Amino acid sequence: MKKMFKKIANCAAAAALTAVMAGPVCAGETIVMDGSTTVGPIAKAFAEFYMRQNPGVNITVGESGSGNGAKSLMNKTCQVANMSRFMKDTEFKAAADTGVMPVAHVVALDGLPILVHPSNAVKNLTVAQVREIFMGKITNWKQVGGPDLAIVSVSRDTNSGTYECFNELVMGGEKIGERTEYVGSNGAIRQRVQSTPAAIGYAGLAFVDDTVKALSINGISASEATVRNGTYPIARPLFMFTDGYPKLGSHLHRLVTLCLTEEGNSMIKETGFIATTDY
């Protein structure tokens, strides 16, 4: 829920910024980032850091979902599309048709922990069990060794890259059952899970805290090490897409490659994700 307010605050900030930039006083370069709510915290940390280093540069970060990010890149309303999934073939095609050549920069890695209420006795599930729960085949926690409670499965909305990832990595072509609830952000998933004893949901690694319990999957718990070495089965890279590879040394180039620097690394760790490089 905090996310939602942040989003609104962001929009307001962006609107204010645009208003300011419309004035003739400001002549600095503007970079607009838009897209995934998962990549949002990284992008915001990068933007803040980069603007501090380079006072002439204005960076705005929008969080409207991966699909919207791709759309903005195609419409050239943003320079960087933050995406928690890879671009779809249809999006690539549409982008190429409008003269935009999307180039992917992997900024970080993320695991999708499966979250349950802290009071839930279940500690481990297999990917197949998670799939059957979301399909609606397993409907009670006692079927997987938990309490006698009807399962409330909570998914991200179909707009989000997190949903696409879960759909691909866990569901594997099966359809999510009709009883599954949908919410609009990672924060909302955590909110639903922490207040609902029978809930199961999934969110980015950064959204795990004491108020929810992350299950281990196939016996492996989601952690930095297991995601980076690929043993945790529900993991994914996070992307920033640009139109073509940015000119070397340009602000845009330095911004999207910030993840390779030591400062970038520690920022990624602070936001709860896993850096691609290890210093």
Place this chain on the structure above:
Amino acid sequence: MTAVTASSSKKQSLMMSRRAGRMQRLGQILGQSFLFSITSLSAFAVLFIFFFITRDAIPFFMPEAGAFNWENLRQFFSETAWYPSARPGQFGALSLFYGSAMVTLGAILVAVPLGISAAVCLSDVLAFNLRQIVKPVIEILAAIPSVAYGFFALVVFAPLLQNAGGTVLAFGFWIVALPILGIACIIAGQTFAARFPENRRTVAALTATAILGVLSLVLLWLIGGKLSGMSISSGTNAFNVSIILGIMALPTVVSVSEDALQAVGRELREGSYALGATRAETIIKTVMPAAISGILAAVILGVMRAVGETMVVWMASGNAAQIPSPFYNFMEPVRTLTATIAGDMGEADHVTGSERYHVLFALALCLLAFSFIMNLVSEAIVRRSRKKLGKE
């Protein structure tokens, strides 16, 4: 057009002196046409919205010109599987229509009895000074942003329903049923006592009321016990949203029906009192029937408020595209038309996934058509009631 100019020229002779200069006449024409174009702008906005939504909705049913896709139409209105992101996508919108209808019905069940009682209280029971304070306070409800309602529904009400659902239900039931049953007992007691001779009437009324009172308390206790035994697995459900939407529709219902009750006028009320009717009889048998069309219009406006609300249902209805089983189970999550449009818009680009994009416009068109019809109906009702009251 000709009618407009004719009437305006008639006015012109009234407003403007014959000796007005050329510039003054020019100024008048300019001023009038400026105001006219501003007014027609809002009228055209409605037409444009209809046009563009229809234009983008048609390709869903007719992918190529002339080739009508009956399969899509059938699926849209008769199936419940809503998987817009599957390949190929499944667009069974019946569950969405059902979800919208369900939460609207629930909201009306909350808002109409509450709203009409409040309106009666404001117009016929409360002292004038008090009413001047209470009405604006109720109208503040309409000024609260819907996202705030949604936040409350998701963060406060949903966990409350999950943790103490039975108690909340039983408590709510008691609050509603206790006064109603109380009044019913007293009335029934009085009616019963009217059969007895004068000297035994008070005793008979007391005994009858007491017996009925005890019976209804037992009934309350039984039903309350059953309700408090219920547990709700998911707090984001049709019930939660119905209550919140009902509260949101309340100011509309109160305001409009209170206006209608006020419009009935003093003469009718005084006539009724003069015939020996009590205040309750006057309200129920004279004032409310006279104001019934205004009250109906209030209900319709409340329906429109509930059906068009997006943020609250997106946040707190659970958004599960299903027809609950059994179909009247309000404790199940549902998904509404508005929430679906808001939630599925991001991935649905007309460049990338045409069906998925156009189906949302088809949903929007259904919503628009529904509110258009409702609007026409309420306009007609209000006009009829004005005519009726004007004649009396």
